Amino acid sequence: MRRYGRLDFRKEFGDVIGRRLNRVSDQCNQTFSTASVIGPEFEFRQLGPLLDELSADQLLESIEEALTAQLIEESPGAPGRYLFAHALIQQTLSEEHSMARRLRLHVRIAESMEDHLGDESVNHSAVLAHHYSQGVMLVGTEKMLFYSRLAREHALENFAYEEALEHFERALAVSKDQPLDLQQDQMLHGLGRAQVAT
Secondary structure, eight states: OOOOOHHHHHHHHHHHHHHHHHTSOHHHHHHHHHHHHHOSEEEHHHHHHHOTTSOHHHHHHHHHHHHHTTSEEEOTTOTTEEEESSHHHHHHHHTTSOHHHHHHHHHHHHHHHHHHHGGGGGGGHHHHHHHHHHTHHHHOSHHHHHHHHHHHHHHHHTTOHHHHHHHHHHHHHHTTTSOOOHHHHHHHHHHHHHHHHO
16 A cells, blocks of 8 residues: 655645646636635635626536535535635645735735625624735735734634734734834734733
8 A cells, every 4th residue: 555745645636636627617717716815715705706707607607616526615504605625725726826916816805805894894803914914015004904903802802812923923024114103012012911821
């Protein structure tokens, strides 16, 4: 029986993914390379604003095709929500984009979420902070820092110190070249709290 090392398995599995992707239409590939930037899970309603050249029926066709090809799975008990069948499928599809295209997609995803969620956006601060942090080069730091602050406060309130630590570190990384102000001072204080707690 053949034994696989990590690299052998990754290459072997990558070949399987490549064969699956070669069997689906260009439309399906385009749909799910875009979905891959959203994250390991995504909703049907998130795709429409990102793929405005496709109709709702065409999106549904792509979803059916991807389900048949076992690229994605339906999320149990959540109609209209899907997840990639394997992390390497998501990664392979995401890598089809240039860096510039990926950054722009992150910003469009965040802006679309804000439009759709309205005042409820604050309840999705961690996801929005992530997408805006990826697009900092295009839209600046203001929204990333805003949602990052909400996300780390929520994490601290719920004793999720490792998650809070990630938000503190990300926010400090994008503001490191700016003069020290009250906001950075508070971030450093919070970072210390999270580090002690972890």
